[in-house]
Structures are given as C-alpha cells and as structure tokens.
Amino acid sequence: MKRRVAILISGRGSNMAALIDAAKLSDFPAEIAMVISNQPDAPGLVTASQSGVPTLTIESKRFGKDRAAFEAALQTALDQHKVELICLAGFMRLLTAEFVQRWYGRMLNIHPSLLPSFPGLEPQAQALRAGVKISGATVHFVIPETDAGPIVMQGAVPVADDDTPETLAARILAVEHRIYPDALRLVAGGGVRLEGDLCKAPANVAREDVLIAPGPVSPL
Known part of the structure; x- marks a missing residue:
C-alpha cells in the first residue's frame, strides 16, 4: 500500500516536480495525493495540475498572524485526503510547534x-x-527549530x-x-x-x- 503524501509549496516547486516524477514509478512506495500552496499564484500549482495531481490553495494572507487558524484549515485538508506524510518544498510559512509535533516523524523538509x-x-x-x-x-525530519x-x-x-x-x-x-x-x-x-x-x-x-x-x- 503506497503512503499518501502532500507536498506543501509557496513558489515554483522544482523539488515538488522531482517528487511527482519519482512517484510515477510503479515501485515507488508513495503517491502524491495533493499539492497545497499558501500562495494562490504559485507557479508550482500549474505544474502539479499538468501532472494530474490535485491542488489546493489555502491562502495564508487571509489568516494574517493567526497561524493556528491557518494550520486548522491545513489539517482539515490533510485529513480529508487521508495524507500520511508531508514534504515541504519551498514552503515559506512558519509552522507552529504544535503542528510540527503532531506530524513528527512524518514531515520532511529539504x-x-x-x-x-x-x-x-x-x-x-x-x-x-x-x-x-x-x-x-x-x-x-521537521522539528520546531528551523532547519533542524x-x-x-x-x-x-x-x-x-x-x-x-x-x-x-x-x-x-x-x-x-x-x-x-x-x-x-x-x-x-x-x-x-x-x-x-x-x-x-x-x-x-x-x-x-x-x-x-x-x-x-x-x-x-
């Protein structure tokens, strides 16, 4: 059973594209279930759609400084798509310690x-x-400390x-x-x-x- 992965982006998503291409291989143990962007004009959304991957925009701007509210909307989307792993790929939004701890051991960054x-x-x-x-x-693996x-x-x-x-x-x-x-x-x-x-x-x-x-x- 392939693990369901969400890729979070904010821009062009070149690493996202590399992950999508890899997941097309029949022996790859994960499938890209969705791509989520916090920026509605992220070029990576077009790339993902052209690759047949479902996309979603959760615009961070409308949440202002309320990171918890943004993450609640994000978590709802992840739950709805039965996501098991998260890959951050140029995602330019800081995540709270609570969200990171919830996904400890299941969220990757590069x-x-x-x-x-x-x-x-x-x-x-x-x-x-x-x-x-x-x-x-x-x-x-992502922890609350940045780039650690x-x-x-x-x-x-x-x-x-x-x-x-x-x-x-x-x-x-x-x-x-x-x-x-x-x-x-x-x-x-x-x-x-x-x-x-x-x-x-x-x-x-x-x-x-x-x-x-x-x-x-x-x-x-």
Missing part, C-alpha cells in the same frame, strides 16, 4: 546546505563567506573559487532533485528509524557517487 552548517536564509552566501570547499543539500531535525539524507557538491550564490545554488539544486525522492522512498518504505535526535538507515549499498549518503535506494 534545505540547501549540509546541515547543521548554514541554517536559515541565504545558505549559499553563508557557505561562500565561510570559504567551505564542499556544500550541498539536506533532507531532514533528524537528517535522512545529504548530497554534497564542490564549491568553486569563482562561485557566486547563484551558481552554487544551481549546482545544489541539481543534487536536491536527486536526494529528495530517494529520501522519500526511504521514509515511505519504512527504511529508516528514529532514535532520539538521529535518523538511522540501513547500511549503505555500493554506490558510484560517494557524495550522496545514504547511497541510492534500491526499489522495495
């Missing part, structure tokens, strides 16, 4: 840095200012001396599109377990690209 380094805004610029030689992306939580998967890319935040972001985005579907496959297929603040996965299989960890996930 961040364009090798967490715990460079959380928050402009992580690519942070990486360049620090002079690191490797950067990348992290898929993690048990790490499911990471992918690394080299940092060039002449990189700008934009060129580095483009290189990282390519690895994001690789690891987010694999991380969802792991989680939806029951291939990970949470032990306190850590996410444990099976021993890595042999892999060609050692900069992705855990390695590519075999079909279940």
Whole structure:
C-alpha cells in the first residue's frame, strides 16, 4: 500500500516536480495525493495540475498572524485526503510547534546546505563567506527549530573559487532533485528509524557517487 503524501509549496516547486516524477514509478512506495500552496499564484500549482495531481490553495494572507487558524484549515485538508506524510518544498510559512509535533516523524523538509552548517536564509552566501570547499543539500525530519531535525539524507557538491550564490545554488539544486525522492522512498518504505535526535538507515549499498549518503535506494 503506497503512503499518501502532500507536498506543501509557496513558489515554483522544482523539488515538488522531482517528487511527482519519482512517484510515477510503479515501485515507488508513495503517491502524491495533493499539492497545497499558501500562495494562490504559485507557479508550482500549474505544474502539479499538468501532472494530474490535485491542488489546493489555502491562502495564508487571509489568516494574517493567526497561524493556528491557518494550520486548522491545513489539517482539515490533510485529513480529508487521508495524507500520511508531508514534504515541504519551498514552503515559506512558519509552522507552529504544535503542528510540527503532531506530524513528527512524518514531515520532511529539504534545505540547501549540509546541515547543521548554514541554517536559515541565504545558505549559499553563508557557505561562500565561510570559504567551505564542499556544500550541498539536506533532507531532514521537521522539528520546531528551523532547519533542524533528524537528517535522512545529504548530497554534497564542490564549491568553486569563482562561485557566486547563484551558481552554487544551481549546482545544489541539481543534487536536491536527486536526494529528495530517494529520501522519500526511504521514509515511505519504512527504511529508516528514529532514535532520539538521529535518523538511522540501513547500511549503505555500493554506490558510484560517494557524495550522496545514504547511497541510492534500491526499489522495495
């Protein structure tokens, strides 16, 4: 039985598109039940509709600062569509600790840095200012703290001396599109377990690209 997934977006949803494409595979253990945006003009809504995925807009603006009311509407939609897992994909709305705790172990996010380094805004610029030689992306379970939580998967890319935040972001985005579907496959297929603040996965299989960890996930 495939796990039912909701993807939450606010913009173009490039990671959303990667997840939708992966879920089309017959052996993928999850199905994208719906895409929800808090912005009515999010380009990702068009992409999702063209892929045959149901979409819904819950406009955050009309709720103002009442995050609890927004999340009540969000939870109602998730319940109606029998959603079991949530993937945040460029969702630019802060969630309350109560909502996050309710979905603990069932909500994933992707961040364009090798967490715990460079959380928050402009992580690519942070990486360049620090002079690191490797950067990348992290898929993690969501907890109330921003850009924190048990790490499911990471992918690394080299940092060039002449990189700008934009060129580095483009290189990282390519690895994001690789690891987010694999991380969802792991989680939806029951291939990970949470032990306190850590996410444990099976021993890595042999892999060609050692900069992705855990390695590519075999079909279940």
